[in-house]
Amino acid sequence: xxKDLAEQLAPRIIDLARARSMKAGDPLREExxxxxxxxxxxxxxxxxxxxxxLGLARKEPNRGFFLTRNATTIEQAxxxxxxxxxxxxxxxxxxxxxRGDIRSSFFEAELLRRYQIPRGQLLKVLNRxxxxxxxxxxxxxxxxxxxxxxxxxxxxxxYRFRMAIEPFALREPxxxxxxxxxxxxxxRQQRLLDGELFTLSRAQLFEIGSSFHELLVRCSxxxxxxxxxxxxxxxxRFMAYRSNVERSRQIGQSQEHLxxxxxxxxxxxxxxxxxxxxxxxxxxxxxxxxDRQLEAAEEDAAKQPA
Numbered sequence: 001x002x003k004d005l006a007e008q009l010a011p012r013i014i015d016l017a018r019a020r021s022m023k024a025g026d027p028l029r030e031e032x033x034x035x036x037x038x039x040x041x042x043x044x045x046x047x048x049x050x051x052x053x054l055g056l057a058r059k060e061p062n063r064g065f066f067l068t069r070n071a072t073t074i075e076q077a078x079x080x081x082x083x084x085x086x087x088x089x090x091x092x093x094x095x096x097x098x099r100g101d102i103r104s105s106f107f108e109a110e111l112l113r114r115y116q117i118p119r120g121q122l123l124k125v126l127n128r129x130x131x132x133x134x135x136x137x138x139x140x141x142x143x144x145x146x147x148x149x150x151x152x153x154x155x156x157x158x159y160r161f162r163m164a165i166e167p168f169a170l171r172e173p174x175x176x177x178x179x180x181x182x183x184x185x186x187x188r189q190q191r192l193l194d195g196e197l198f199t200l201s202r203a204q205l206f207e208i209g210s211s212f213h214e215l216l217v218r219c220s221x222x223x224x225x226x227x228x229x230x231x232x233x234x235x236x237r238f239m240a241y242r243s244n245v246e247r248s249r250q251i252g253q254s255q256e257h258l259x260x261x262x263x264x265x266x267x268x269x270x271x272x273x274x275x276x277x278x279x280x281x282x283x284x285x286x287x288x289x290x291d292r293q294l295e296a297a298e299e300d301a302a303k304q305p306a
Contacts, residue, residue, distance in 0.1 A: 005039070006046035012037055013047050014056070017071035019207035021184040021215060028057060028065040038086075038128020072184040087201065089117065090125045094202075097134070097145055107142045133234045158236045159284030165228055166213060166280065167273040169220035170264070177264060178219055185212055186261055189254045197247055197254065205250070212257055216264075216276070253283060 013028070016036055028048050030041040037044065048065040051057035056074060057065045092115070096102050102111070111122055126143065129135045135143045169175070188208055197205070210233040217229045256279050263272035 005043045006050045009037060009039065009043055009047035010050045010054075013044070013051065014071060014074055015204055016207065017067065018074070018184075018188060019204070019211045021072070021181045021188075021211065022067055023070045023180060023184070024067055026067050027063075028067065030064070035131045038090075038124055038131055070180075070184065072187050086121060086124050086128075089115065089121060090128060091202070093125055093129070094134075102145070104145045104147075105138065105142055106145075155236070156284060158232060159280055161232060162213070162229070163277050163280045163284075165225055165232075166217060167277045169217040169222060169225045169229075170269050170273040170276060172220035172222050172225075174221040175219055175269060176221065178215070181215055181219075182261055182265060185215055186258060188212075189257045189261075192254045193251065197250055205247075209253075216260070249286060253279075 013033055016033065017026075017028075028051075030044050030048070033047075034041045034044045048057055049059070052059055052065065056068055058068050059065050093102070093111070096114075102114075108119065108122060108126070111126075112119060115122070126135065130137070130143075133146060135145050138144050189212070192200075192205075192208065200208075214226070214229055214233065217226050220226070256275070260272055260276055260279070263269075263275060
């Protein structure tokens with residue numbers, strides 16, 4: 001039997017909470033989760049209510065819902081199994097956009113014909129993509145794909161920007177380690193190495209990675225650096241989807257994330273900053289090479305007779 005939308009959303013709510021290193025007592029904001037999940041606030045509210053029934057959240061009068069446990073300690077077995085009917089369609093649309101099979105400016109009618117789906121399903125996916133800054137509505141009618149999506153040079157520039165911002169954040173005089181958040185980030189990276197790297201979706205992997213780097217910058221206490229990296233994460237999300245194809249290479253990245261945590265917790269901030277710069281530089285080169293390979297493959301495919 002088809003699951004209720006609340007049952008479908010509950011595991012994804014917890015996944016996002018894990019990626020954000022949320023802990024017991026943190027508020028569950030309807031608007032923020034609805035935007036991330038590409039749905040209205042009503043099903044998100046029902047998802048929170050289901051988490052309350054499972055003992056994972058509590059509702060306070062006139063205040064909303066709050067986590068009762070650290071998100072990283074919530075086992076998947078404690079949640080309804082996820083069966084999101086829109087995730088497969090979402091990834092199909094993402095892949096088609098990345099390959100250039102969908103024009104940079106398009107109308108909903110084109111995608112309805114392409115995928116042969118009800119308009120309501122398509123709108124849920126398009127609204128999710130819009131909330132993730134991949135597309136935006138054009139004045140009047142239609143949609144526009146973010147120009148960064150197919151710009152390999154922009155991908156390289158985004159890493160060079162991060163190479164300037166993130167190590168600088170580690171050198172801020174007010175840098176303070178959030179021990180609880182660091183422990184949660186360490187557990188999350190270890191779970192990736194233990195096998196989740198090969199089972200989670202591209203969206204989940206991106207969320208975990210971006211949240212890790214956001215945590216490093218957040219501990220600087222500099223709100224301007226934090227806002228810059230958050231904006232950067234929004235812009236690079238789908239460039240990351242494009243190059244995030246060979247997951248085995250990410251094993252080394254997770255190991256390096258753990259090493260950065262070790263250095264910071266050991267008081268070696270300058271060494272951590274230098275290592276982080278090198279980490280970003282190496283990853284940027286790998287992803288640039290992947291971009292070139294993908295572009296070459298796409299050009300070869302385009303030359304093949306129909």
